[in-house]
Amino acid sequence: MNIQGTNAKELFDDIRQQVALGHIAPGQVLPPVRELAQTLGLNRNTVALAYKRLVSAGVADAQGRRGTRIRESIRQLAREGHGASSVLQDLASGNPSPQHLPTPAQLVQGVRGGAQSLYGADPLMPELRAVCQQVFHKDTPLNTAYHVSYGAVDAIERLLQAFLLAGDKVGIEDPGYLNSINSVRTLGLQPVGVAVDPEGMAPQSLEQALADGARALILTPRAHNPTGCSLSRGRARQIEQILARYPDVLLMVDDHFWMLANSPYRNVIPPGHLRWALIRSVSKGLGPDLRVALVASDTQTAERLSQRLASGAQWVSHLLQQMVVHGLTDVGLTAQTRAAQVAYAQARQQLMQALKKHRITFWDSDDGFNLWVPLDREAEPVLAGLAARGWLVRSGQVFGVDQPAQGLRLTFASLGAEQAQRFAADLAQVLGEAA
Structure with a gap:
């Protein structure tokens, strides 16, 4: 050299x-x-x-x-949607069920007015601001500011760029959400894995990450992807107490499943925390292609987010904002969302019962449409055995932050009762053969 x-x-x-x-x-x-x-x-x-x-x-x-x-060069990134076009039965893509999403024609009915918005218009439409107040008022302080972004990942990326410098450490759940891990790495930041168990982020691991200099934290309060876990009341309180000792850390709470959640939102944002954002995407309830997330934050964080948006896209399309307002307020569409919530809960119970019948270990969960099956062996032979039986499943390895995660992520959004029984039987057979 x-x-x-x-x-x-x-x-x-x-x-x-x-x-x-x-x-x-x-x-x-x-x-x-x-x-x-x-x-x-x-x-x-x-x-x-x-x-x-x-x-x-x-x-x-x-x-x-x-x-x-x-620094290692960024190789091809693992993404959500893996296997969505496969001929195998898809338990890998991480997608909601298309039959539980409103159609574009339904959402477009919310677009009204005879003229489009022009430069200089308020980035957040008054109608959507009113919706934000309804969505966030129970979970945020009175002086909360509201914003809208092109999805949760867009908000997270803009906030990281606004507050952090290349090489800064960012705490992420490990195993964690692919898009968050990818965003941190492509921005030149250093992801630091925070261990997760069925109650959420592990306090000791979180304390270690913050003590080691993590300047930001991305946390999922419920329906964690890939494991499906949600914060317990006691765990949320522990996390809040830890974060209270680090008021300068940029805290981003990605409550992506809020529209369909059965478990309550557990707050982890300490009173008076200096930099925080609670982000609620509409992707799971209204569809990933809508690309809109609602953001509640302290005023300084909102200003930074606004500046990052103003320097590029400038605002989130008012046409999309009108569609979101319609999707969140129309009586027929909200009823459709409630029906989807019930359907996902039923599908989850059916899969968990089928796995229990065959004594397959999994992480119990109340929310989301992903279930985590931990493994004590390499995933590849298990994936191959399932593929031979017609199933496409996502290896947990890609969800690891500090090292590959040992497990399987099962996306059951479109899985029926009979399919759940057949899959559990096939998985039990494959695990027995690979033992």
């Missing part, structure tokens, strides 16, 4: 250029500060400053005693 430079800026520019040209490969460890300083005849602080700038720019990661390593 031939690094040249007489000051911190030259060292930074030289290393960054060599990385761009492929002369220094992703994953390669840079020379120790003392060693490079001696080689070039420079002060150690000069080299240390150059390395610090590489970390801040997202070119490298500081790994303590393991040195400074060039």
Whole structure:
């Protein structure tokens, strides 16, 4: 490794250029500060400053005693929707059931008015602001500000960009939601896995992540993807007490299943927390293609989010906002949402009962349409055995943050009672063969 430079800026520019040209490969460890300083005849602080700038720019990661390593390039990202077009029975895609979603024709009925909105219009329509007040008032302080984004992931990405710098640490549930993990990594931030159990984030793991310098936290209060777990009352209280000791941490609560939830919302945002956002997407209830999320936050966070939106898309389409208002207030559509809530709960119970019948271990849950089956072995032989029997299931490995997660994620949104029985029998047979 031939690094040249007489000051911190030259060292930074030289290393960054060599990385761009492929002369220094992703994953390669840079020379120790003392060693490079001696080689070039420079002060150690000069080299240390150059390395610090590489970390801040997202070119490298500081790994303590393991040195400074060039950041791995982003490979093809695992995404939701995996297997949606497969000829196999889909238990892998993470999608809601199409039969429980309103049709575009139903939602378009909410679009009214003879003219489109122009530049300078209020980013949040008054009708949707009123809906936000109804959606959030029980769970947020009186001085809450409201915003709208192009989906939950859009809000999370904009907030991370507004408050954090490349290389900053972000706490994420481990196993966790694919899109959140992908967003953190592609933004040049460092995901830090926070262990999850059937009651939600594990307090000791959360405390460790925050003590180690996590500057932001993404948390799912219920219907966690991929495990389906929801916060218990006691666990939510523990998390709130921990977060109260870290008031500067950017806290993003992704309550994605709120429209269809059976379990109550458990608040974890401490009173007076400085940077927080409660995000409620309409994707699970009205459809992923609508790409709209409602955001409640403190006023400073709302202003940062507004600035990030104003510099690019400027506002979320008022046509979409009208469709969301209609989807959340129309009597017929709200009744359809309640029917979907009941149907998902029934499908969950049917699958859990079928798994219990065959003594298959799973994480019990009250919400969502994903169920987690932990494994004590590699997932690939299990996936292959299920595929041979006509089932497509998602390996838990892709949901791991710090290391691959050992388990299966089962999306049961479109699974009937007879199918649940057949799948559980097939899974029991495959697990027995692979033992």
